[in-house]
Amino acid sequence: MRVLVDATYITRETWYKSLSVYLFRFLDSIKKDSYKDFVILVLPEVKEDMLLKYPGMKQIVYNPYSEKLSGNRFLKYIRRCRLYRDVVNSSDCDALFVPNDLIMFSAIKTRLKKTVVIHDMKSINEKSKLSVSYWIFWLYYWLLIKYAAHVVAISTYTKQDIIRFFKKAQDKIKIVYNSVTIPTAGNMDLKINGPYLLYVNTLLSYKNLITLVKAYSLLKSQIQHKLVIVGKETEYWLREVLPWIKREGIEDRVIRLQDISEEYLATLYRNASLFITTSLKEGFGYTPIEAAMCGCPVISTKCEALGDTTRDLLYYYNPPTDETDLSEQILNVLQNPPSQEHLKSISEEYKKIYNTENQTKLLLEIVLS
Numbered sequence: 001m002r003v004l005v006d007a008t009y010i011t012r013e014t015w016y017k018s019l020s021v022y023l024f025r026f027l028d029s030i031k032k033d034s035y036k037d038f039v040i041l042v043l044p045e046v047k048e049d050m051l052l053k054y055p056g057m058k059q060i061v062y063n064p065y066s067e068k069l070s071g072n073r074f075l076k077y078i079r080r081c082r083l084y085r086d087v088v089n090s091s092d093c094d095a096l097f098v099p100n101d102l103i104m105f106s107a108i109k110t111r112l113k114k115t116v117v118i119h120d121m122k123s124i125n126e127k128s129k130l131s132v133s134y135w136i137f138w139l140y141y142w143l144l145i146k147y148a149a150h151v152v153a154i155s156t157y158t159k160q161d162i163i164r165f166f167k168k169a170q171d172k173i174k175i176v177y178n179s180v181t182i183p184t185a186g187n188m189d190l191k192i193n194g195p196y197l198l199y200v201n202t203l204l205s206y207k208n209l210i211t212l213v214k215a216y217s218l219l220k221s222q223i224q225h226k227l228v229i230v231g232k233e234t235e236y237w238l239r240e241v242l243p244w245i246k247r248e249g250i251e252d253r254v255i256r257l258q259d260i261s262e263e264y265l266a267t268l269y270r271n272a273s274l275f276i277t278t279s280l281k282e283g284f285g286y287t288p289i290e291a292a293m294c295g296c297p298v299i300s301t302k303c304e305a306l307g308d309t310t311r312d313l314l315y316y317y318n319p320p321t322d323e324t325d326l327s328e329q330i331l332n333v334l335q336n337p338p339s340q341e342h343l344k345s346i347s348e349e350y351k352k353i354y355n356t357e358n359q360t361k362l363l364l365e366i367v368l369s
Contacts, residue, residue: 120283
């Protein structure tokens, strides 16, 4: 059986985003002698990059933004879906693997047996039932699930969330947790003087960084640690977080980094006194698991999937917007750090659960069934 892998989410802009990383980890774990059994569907702008990354794996180019597709926005979408269907149907493949639920053209019915991975239901959850966009996304997910032979949820929480909106989907859904890998850290100079607390995530409002900054400001006279934040500058950072940092007079103790290498990130994880995640919404939650796999103590919320995916092995605080409770938990962990043996046991447990080869094996069993 030959599998068409939909990689059309990947652009130069999304190359390093978590949904792209999910697909790369899947493709990276396919043995080269099996490349003949896979075809990658790609956008024109990344064709050459994907050829360099996976030489020997056949590619088909799908161009939904061709100038030949005329009409208003709705007609263009319909025509793009039809083009997608035609490209998929003529691919000489037997199965279609759609690795995320943000590939909007993939909801259309094709002749291939389709497996789609749903990472979360934020597109519906964040909208009012009174809004047009809610019902557009509801229809999209309804079609996506209706025409799928299999639906993969990346966590128990995500499965439950899908069923909350689409009860009839229950029999189609299988849970396959994401894989999590950490590169071997080199002997890198972090250029950070003294101990530090670490936060790694996108700087969006639902990630709730402001609660960590407030908690840190409560502790500024009690600890000497710097606060290292890894994430690209956003409107949320500029309008809400940075002004608070300046108002509290802690600019010289807060370091924001972006566009760092995986090796540098792994070194940050391994040398941090404590990693903190304050997220309000997560379909999975990579970074607390990555940090724990590197042997770093972690404080997390239990919002949405985080309690499930972290297996209740970390430190937690509640409620997730309570900076006082978080500050007390930070101080407690710093004053009473866990043993290296305990941290190692958590790391080994996560490495066993979130093994890439196991994930790929489970996914392929579903796709090929």
